[in-house]
Amino acid sequence: MRFLRRNTAESTEAAEDTDPRADDLTGASKGHTPAKGRPTPKRREAESRKRGPVPAPPRTTREAMRRSRGSKEQRKEIAAKRREIRTSQRQRMMAGDEKYLPARDRGPVKGYARDLVDSRRHLLGLFMPLAVVVFASLLAPSPTLQSYATLLCLVMLVAMIIEGVFNGRRIARLARAKFPKETISGLSIGWYSFIRATQLRKLRIPKPRVQPGDKVA
Numbered sequence: 001m002r003f004l005r006r007n008t009a010e011s012t013e014a015a016e017d018t019d020p021r022a023d024d025l026t027g028a029s030k031g032h033t034p035a036k037g038r039p040t041p042k043r044r045e046a047e048s049r050k051r052g053p054v055p056a057p058p059r060t061t062r063e064a065m066r067r068s069r070g071s072k073e074q075r076k077e078i079a080a081k082r083r084e085i086r087t088s089q090r091q092r093m094m095a096g097d098e099k100y101l102p103a104r105d106r107g108p109v110k111g112y113a114r115d116l117v118d119s120r121r122h123l124l125g126l127f128m129p130l131a132v133v134v135f136a137s138l139l140a141p142s143p144t145l146q147s148y149a150t151l152l153c154l155v156m157l158v159a160m161i162i163e164g165v166f167n168g169r170r171i172a173r174l175a176r177a178k179f180p181k182e183t184i185s186g187l188s189i190g191w192y193s194f195i196r197a198t199q200l201r202k203l204r205i206p207k208p209r210v211q212p213g214d215k216v217a
Contacts, residue, residue: 094205094206094207095206095207096111096206096207101206104192105205105206109175109179109184109189110192112174112175112178112179112216113175113189113193113196114196114204114206115208115209115210115216116170116174116193117167117193117197118196118201118204118209118211118212119212119213121212122163122167122197123159123163124163124198125197125198125200125201126156127198128198128199130153130157133149133152134149134150134153136149160198164190164194164197168186168189168190168191168193169186171189172186175189
């Protein structure tokens with residue numbers, strides 16, 4: 001009987017030594033962290049879960065275009081920004097900023113020619129009002145009035161052409177004297193001055209920097 005009791009006690013101690021739960025308790029007591037039972041999600045998957053489900057692809061071309069344009073509020077905001085940019089660009093162009101001027105108006109020579117034209121009053125400034133007079137004379141019922149209006153317009157046109165030629169030659173001479181290193185074509189600068197002079201002062205682009213009667217150095 002004692003022999004049996006001893007064997008029983010020894011087997012109980014061996015079972016306690018090999019019990020896996022004892023190992024778990026021992027590991028837990030030592031600060032061991034058990035496994036979560038699932039893999040750690042990747043960063044891309046975690047971000048997609050935060051953003052929500054991915055929308056379905058567009059089924060039609062119209063739907064794709066609508067998505068690309070964004071919401072109504074976004075389109076309004078973009079349109080307002082574009083209007084603001086265009087307004088700012090036009091203001092700078094009217095002020096004579098070289099960066100925003102058309103290619104035909106860029107350069108110090110063109111700026112000097114504009115100042116020379118704007119510093120005087122020209123007969124060419126009546127070109128547009130004269131065109132209105134010609135059109136009105138064609139609608140007049142009196143042949144006599146039409147003949148007088150036609151003669152007046154012809155005389156004015158000849159005077160404008162003569163003034164434009166002399167004015168272009170004068171501006172070309174002054175521009176060559178001020179910018180001796182620049183290659184200045186008399187025909188080009190003369191035609192540019194002619195077109196500038198035919199425009200009404202309020203409609204000139206860019207706006208005049210000098211007043212009539214001012215001296216241009």
